Amino acid sequence: xxxxxxxxxxxxxxxxxxxxxxxxxxxxxxxxxxxxxxxxxxxxxxxxxxxxxxxxxxxxxxxxxxxxxxxxxxxxxxxxxxxxxxxxxxxxxxxxxxxxxxxxxxxxxxxxxxxxxxxxxxxxxxxxxxxxxxxxxxxxxxxxxxxxxxxxxxxxxxxxxxxxxxxxxxxxxxxxxxxxxxxxxxxxxxxxxxxxxxxxxxxxxxx
Amino acid sequence: xxxxxxxxxxxxxxxxxxxxxxxxxxxxxxxxxxxxxxxxxxxxxxxxxxxxxxxxxxxxxxxxxxxxxxxxxxxxxxxxxxxxxxxxxxxxxxxxxxxxxxxxxxxxxxxxxxxxxxxxxxxxxxxxxxxxxxxxxxxxxxxxxxxxxxxxxxxxxxxxxxxxxxxxxxxxxxxxxxxxxxxxxxxxxxxxxxxxxxxxxxxxxxxxxxxxxxxxxxxxxxxxxxxxxxxxxxxxxxxxxxxxxxxxxxxxxxxxxxxxxxxxxxxxxxxxxxxxxxxxxxxxxxxxxxxxxxxxxxxxxxxxxxxxxxxxxxxxxxxxxxxxxxxxxxxxxxxxxxxxxxxxxxxxxxxxxxxxxxxxxxxxxx
Numbered sequence: 001x002x003x004x005x006x007x008x009x010x011x012x013x014x015x016x017x018x019x020x021x022x023x024x025x026x027x028x029x030x031x032x033x034x035x036x037x038x039x040x041x042x043x044x045x046x047x048x049x050x051x052x053x054x055x056x057x058x059x060x061x062x063x064x065x066x067x068x069x070x071x072x073x074x075x076x077x078x079x080x081x082x083x084x085x086x087x088x089x090x091x092x093x094x095x096x097x098x099x100x101x102x103x104x105x106x107x108x109x110x111x112x113x114x115x116x117x118x119x120x121x122x123x124x125x126x127x128x129x130x131x132x133x134x135x136x137x138x139x140x141x142x143x144x145x146x147x148x149x150x151x152x153x154x155x156x157x158x159x160x161x162x163x164x165x166x167x168x169x170x171x172x173x174x175x176x177x178x179x180x181x182x183x184x185x186x187x188x189x190x191x192x193x194x195x196x197x198x199x200x201x202x203x204x205x206x207x
Numbered sequence: 208x209x210x211x212x213x214x215x216x217x218x219x220x221x222x223x224x225x226x227x228x229x230x231x232x233x234x235x236x237x238x239x240x241x242x243x244x245x246x247x248x249x250x251x252x253x254x255x256x257x258x259x260x261x262x263x264x265x266x267x268x269x270x271x272x273x274x275x276x277x278x279x280x281x282x283x284x285x286x287x288x289x290x291x292x293x294x295x296x297x298x299x300x301x302x303x304x305x306x307x308x309x310x311x312x313x314x315x316x317x318x319x320x321x322x323x324x325x326x327x328x329x330x331x332x333x334x335x336x337x338x339x340x341x342x343x344x345x346x347x348x349x350x351x352x353x354x355x356x357x358x359x360x361x362x363x364x365x366x367x368x369x370x371x372x373x374x375x376x377x378x379x380x381x382x383x384x385x386x387x388x389x390x391x392x393x394x395x396x397x398x399x400x401x402x403x404x405x406x407x408x409x410x411x412x413x414x415x416x417x418x419x420x421x422x423x424x425x426x427x428x429x430x431x432x433x434x435x436x437x438x439x440x441x442x443x444x445x446x447x448x449x450x451x452x453x454x455x456x457x458x459x460x461x462x463x464x465x466x467x468x469x470x471x472x473x474x475x476x477x478x479x480x481x482x483x484x485x486x487x488x489x490x491x492x493x494x495x496x497x498x499x500x501x502x503x504x505x506x507x508x509x510x511x512x513x514x515x516x517x518x519x520x521x522x523x524x525x526x527x528x529x530x531x532x533x534x535x536x537x538x539x540x541x542x543x544x545x546x547x548x549x550x551x552x553x554x555x556x557x558x559x560x561x562x563x564x565x566x567x568x569x570x571x572x573x
Contacts, residue, residue, distance in 0.1 A: 011567075049459045051565045067564075071462040084389055084454040086396035094383035099461050139457070 001025055002046070002074075002147055002178075007054035009038070009045050015202050016041050019054070022204060024147070028169070028179045030187055032207075033199030039182040040079060042199060043149045046180070047076035058146050072100070077140040079152035079182075081132060085125025089116060089135045092124075093142070100143030110138045113168055114161065129156045141168060148172070150181040211298065211309055218295060219286050220316045223279070226401070228525045229441035230408060231320070236435075255328050258344075259337040269347055272321055274404075276351050279317040280358060281400045287362065299364045310359035314352050321348075387475040393450045394443065394479075405443045409436030410486055417490045426496045429487050430539045433500060434532065436483055437507045441528045443479070444508055448515040452568040465560045469509070472559070476508040477501070503544060506551030507535065513555040516562035
C-alpha cells in the first residue's frame with residue numbers, strides 16, 4: 001500500500017498540490033488533469049525526486065526514514081527522460097540491473113519485448129525521442145518494485161509499442177506490481193481495470 | 208543590427224565569460240596578484256619588453272593567443288550546437304558583408320581581455336620604437352580575428368556541412384560503466400576543451416610553484432601550487448553539477464545511500480586528480496605527504512561540488528570559490544592544512560547529505 005499523509009508541494013511559495021490523505025492499494029491508477037495541474041509534480045514527489053512536506057510510505061516503509069528501501073520499491077519514469085548522450089543504452093541497463101539487483105533473464109526479456117536490442121549498443125545521443133522513451137520504459141521495469149510510476153508513458157512511442165507496453169504492464173500486474181500513470185490519452189488494457197483520479201485545484205481526488 | 212549583437216552577446220559572449228570566470232580569476236591572479244603592488248608596473252613592463260624584444264618569447268605569447276582563440280571558436284561552436292540556439296542560424300539570411308561584420312564583432316568581444324593587454328603592448332612598443340614587433344603583433348592578431356570571423360561566417364552559412372568538435376582520445380571500455388565514468392565521460396566527450404584547458408592550467412600552476420627555489424623540503428609550496436590547480440577545476444566542478452541536474456536526474460530514484468553517492472563522487476574526483484598527483488610525485492614530494500595531499504585535493508573538490516547542492520548559481524559559486532580559495536590559502540600558509548583536510552570531507556558530506564534531495568533545479572542552472 002502506498003500512503004500519502006499531509007503531503008504538500010510548493011514552488012517558491014506557490015502551492016502546486018496538497019493531499020491530506022490518499023491511499024493506493026493494488027492495481028492500476030490513472031491520474032488525469034489539465035496541463036500544469038500538478039500531475040507530474042505529484043509523481044515526482046511520490047518517487048522521492050523533489051522535496052516536499054508531509055509523509056509518504058510504501059508498505060510501511062517511510063521515504064524519509066528508510067530512503068534506500070523506499071526507492072527500491074518505487075520506480076519512476078519521466079515523461080521526457082534525458083540521459084547522458086555519451087552512454088549507450090546497454091550502459092544504463094547494466095547500471096540499473098546492478099543497483100536494483102535484477103535478474104539477467106528478466107532484463108533480456110524486457111529488451112527483446114520492447115525491441116530495443118538493435119540500438120542499445122549505440123550512444124544515447126544518436127537516439128530519437130521515441131527510442132529514448134522505450135529505453136526509459138525498459139529501465140522502469142528492471143527490478144522488483146512495489147509500484148511503477150509512469151508519467152505520460154504513451155507520449156512519443158510508436159503505435160506498435162503501445163500494445164507491447166500494455167502486455168508488459170499486464171505481466172507485471174499479474175506479479176503483484178501496481179501502477180500509477182498519467183496520460184492525456186485513454187489507457188486501454190481490456191484485461192485490467194483501473195481507477196481514475198483527477199488532479200484539480202491543487203489537490204487530487206478519485207473520480 | 209544592434210538587436211542581433213544583443214542576442215549574440217547573450218547567447219555566446221556572456222556565457223563565455225561566465226563559464227570561464229574561474230580561469231580568468233586564476234590568470235588575473237597570476238598576472239597581478241603574485242607581485243607586490245609597488246612592483247606591478249615594472250613587472251608588466253618587463254613582460255611586455257620581453258614580448259617586444261625576444262622572438263622566442265613573442266612566439267610563446269602568440270601561442271597563448273592562438274590557444275585562446277581556439278578556445279573561443281570551440282566555445283562558439285558548442286553554443287551553436289545547442290538545440291535552444293538553433294535560431295541563431297537565421298543569421299545566414301544576412302548579406303555576406305553584414306554577416307562578416309557581426310561575426311567579427313562577436314570574435315572581438317570574446318577577445319576583449321587579449322585586446323586590452325595588446326593595447327598596452329602596442330603603446331609601449333611604439334614608445335620604445337620596436338616597430339617591427341608591433342607590426343608583427345598587429346598582423347598576427349588581425350589575422351587571428353579575421354580568420355575566426357571568416358570561420359564563423361562559414362559555420363553559420365554551412366550548417367548542414369559543418370562539424371567542429373575537438374575530441375579527446377576515448378578509452379574503449381567493454382564492461383558495464385561504473386558511476387564515476389558517467390561523470391568523467393561527460394568531461395571527455397561533451398566538454399573536452401574545458402577539461403583540457405583546466406588540466407593544462409592546473410598542471411602548469413603546480414609545475415610553476417615547484418620551480419620556486421627553497422633551501423629545504425617544503426610541502427607547503429606543493430600544496431599552494433595544487434590550490435591554484437584546484438581553483439582552475441572550478442569550471443569542471445560546476446559543469447559536472449549541471450550535468451547531474453540535466454542528465455542524471457534518474458539517479459535520485461536509484462536505491463543508493465547518501466554515503467555511497469558521496470563516495471562515488473569522491474572516487475570520481477580522485478580519478479580526475481591522478482595527473483596532479485603524478486606531477487607532485489615526479490617532483491619529489493614525499494609519499495607520506497602525497498597521500499595527505501591527495502585526500503586534501505579530493506576533499507577540496509568534493510566540498511566545492513557538494514555546496515552546489517544548496518544552490519546551483521554560477522555567480523554565487525564563483526564568489527564562494529574565491530572565499531574558499533583564500534581561506535584555504537591562509538590555512539596552508541599557517542600549516543593547518545591537515546585540520547582543513549578533515550573539515551573538507553566532513554563539510555562536504557554534510558552539504559551532500561543535507562541538500563542532495565532538497566535541491567530543485569530551476570532556470571538558474573544553465
